[in-house]
Amino acid sequence: xxxxxxxxxxxxxxxxxxxxxxxxxxxxxxxxxxxxxxxxxxxxxxxxxxxxxxxxxxxxxxxxxxxxxxxxxxxxxxxxxxxxxxxxxxxxxxxxxxxxxxxxxxxxxxxxxxxxxxxxxxxxxxxxxxxxxxxxxxxxxxxxxxx
Numbered sequence: 001x002x003x004x005x006x007x008x009x010x011x012x013x014x015x016x017x018x019x020x021x022x023x024x025x026x027x028x029x030x031x032x033x034x035x036x037x038x039x040x041x042x043x044x045x046x047x048x049x050x051x052x053x054x055x056x057x058x059x060x061x062x063x064x065x066x067x068x069x070x071x072x073x074x075x076x077x078x079x080x081x082x083x084x085x086x087x088x089x090x091x092x093x094x095x096x097x098x099x100x101x102x103x104x105x106x107x108x109x110x111x112x113x114x115x116x117x118x119x120x121x122x123x124x125x126x127x128x129x130x131x132x133x134x135x136x137x138x139x140x141x142x143x144x145x146x147x
Contacts, residue, residue: 036076065101067111068113070115072124078090091132091134094112110139112139
């Protein structure tokens with residue numbers, strides 16, 4: 001702690017040097033911080049009110065609409081579903097397929113999913129994204145596969 005009990009050399013009033021660390025103030029500060037955090041943490045975990053839609057499954061027997069996938073392969077090959085296409089004709093082919101799939105909605109307001117091969121270059125992927133956005137397709141979602 002902070003007292004020196006034994007003597008050894010030196011004069012009657014020589015206290016010598018005490019090089020031990022006094023940990024009492026450190027423990028006091030740590031206990032005060034622990035109490036502060038114990039009081040403050042429950043106040044920080046107050047739930048936030050969100051207005052989420054209910055999770056209602058479709059009725060039995062209802063056919064779920066399959067999403068439209070744009071597949072990008074390593075060599076630059078593009079597919080809309082199983083049909084091959086090219087970057088120059090991607091927007092027109094996509095509009096044709098989306099119009100056949102749901103004629104009530106305009107093609108640019110329907111969601112499109114993109115799935116790319118792991119080895120696809122970033123520039124090829126961004127070329128597809130830029131082409132879609134340039135033609136008005138803003139509802140684009142990316143598909144990630146679990147490893």
